[in-house]
Amino acid sequence: MANESPRTGHRSAVDRVRDAESFAVQLPVVGRVNIPRPESLAYFGGLAALAAVEIIDWPIALIIATGHALASQHRNRLVAELGEALEEA
Template sequence: MSTLTRHLNGACETMGMYGRRMQMPVLGEVAVPPPDKLAYYAALGLLAAVQVIEWPMALVITAGHLLADQHFSGLVKGIGEAFQTA
């Protein structure tokens, strides 16, 4: 199996994790993150609710993780790494 194929398969698995979608009344169709990510975001919300961390800090951390976990970032990274090794 080539490097490109391995990375593309990994990207497809990542996209499959976000394959669950939910219909929200105001927002429309929204992708639901995997359970481990939901638990992480819930823990951040709980820490902010009991004032262990401030709300702005919780929002910045959450935004950073959402940006880092964008749906297609794995695909782009996989293609880039495959071109580097070729």
């Protein structure tokens, strides 16, 4: 791989996070919490900021965020099914 370190052969942590679909954090009281990709976090943060300064209403921001999450989940499922089909071929 182009991003591998010559000494360890491992990619940097930034590259692993960027390429990951999601990752999780273990919190003491709550337990395992899944964190979305950085691009999704920025998208949801932008929606929250727009709603916080009342450019858009909270219900509209929630509807948009839900639609984005559902579309992302559907896209990930399609990519996984395509990958499985290519493995079988």
